[in-house]
Amino acid sequence: MSDATEQTQGEPEREPGARRVKVVLVDDHRMFRAGVQAEIGRTETTGVEVVGEAADVEQAVTVITATRPEVVLLDVHLPGGGGVEVLRRCAPLMADPENPVRFLALSVSDAAEDVIGVIRGGARGYVTKTITGTDLVDSIFRVQEGDAVFSPRLAGFVLDAFASTDSPPVDEDLDRLTQREREVLRLIARGYAYKEIAKQLFISVKTVESHVSAVLRKLQLSNRHELTRWATARRLV
Template sequence: MNQTPPVTVVVVDDHAIFRTGLKADLDADRIQVLGEAADVDSAIAAIRQHRPAVVLLDVHLPGGRGGGGAEVAAACHDLAPEVRFLAISVSDAAEDVVGVIRAGARGYLTKTASGAEVSDAVQRVAAGDAVFSPRLAGFVLDAFGTAAVAVQDDELDLLSERELEVMRLIARGYTYKEAAKQLFISVRTVETHVSHVLRKLQLSNRHELSRWAGERGLL
């Protein structure tokens, strides 16, 4: 009988004790931990190095530009759907849940979840499901009941996949150089994409672009 290979994960949390406990509690027959990280920058590096199926991602992390887990998910947006994110946090605040989901996470658990529950959630997220506790799912429905409609904007259809990637980074405040490094393209290519985006959306500058993206829940 062929055995299903374990789902590969990277564990991201700034508390070493929690990382150690979580790794010990995960079902070793179903989950294989490839690496771990304690801050935004090391998390992005570890995810790009290991390319896990799922990242177990704490919401509040030091480093980077101060965006925590949401910043990590957003910075690795280009790896989707190969890499999926499952947030796990002590916080069950609506703003934390919605923020990291907007950035690309496929699910959200609180740290009261058992090792078996986290293992099940990892497998479900790896398979493409979205996983939330009932209370947290309510936050997501409340937030995205209108946002989902807003994202289905005819103007988005005007942009290529690469233009969307560049647009999100620039709208979040990345410089052209930072966006180029993030996407592994030249600064000139970023400038060209931004020019095309502004022309297609009939916007004048990056400040208008940030406002446009924010109104559509794209940041």
């Protein structure tokens, strides 16, 4: 992680019986998962036990169901449907009154619609990947205990979105798109070719074309250049 603090040599181990938490890492970048594991996964000093990893939605649901962690560190942008899809499919585990699985989003994105999307999906918090290792460990334990945790700037998005029951959607145009259409939109705006998007999302090129057509129609845009400008203006890229 970019600015994570280093463990100091000779740091005392936690006392026997100190708090522990089981965690699953969900991120499609293997090197990032390895970095997080190295930073927070020293169980004897951090109290965090990483019990599983996953790189896409299907893997995530399988691993989370099998290991029943107390906290899942969840990236927002994942192949197969994104973090929101993981939350949707793991809703019964989150609702378990005895041993709920709680989710903490850990993403490079600080876009309001990403934050609101996963919080509406049931995540207990959202922090960005610039967080230090020490603060991430603290956030994990706070989420385990039922607290809501946000990077400072992101908390404002959530407060604004949930300030009242009659608050308008974050973006009415964006709300017309399905989760998969949003994923295709982002990748198109980032310059991916249709074949690359198909590979990234595990769908066919024809399906990508259908999603792009639907996005253009719903947003009343004419081509991918207009789509890219639209996405960039909303900080979705």
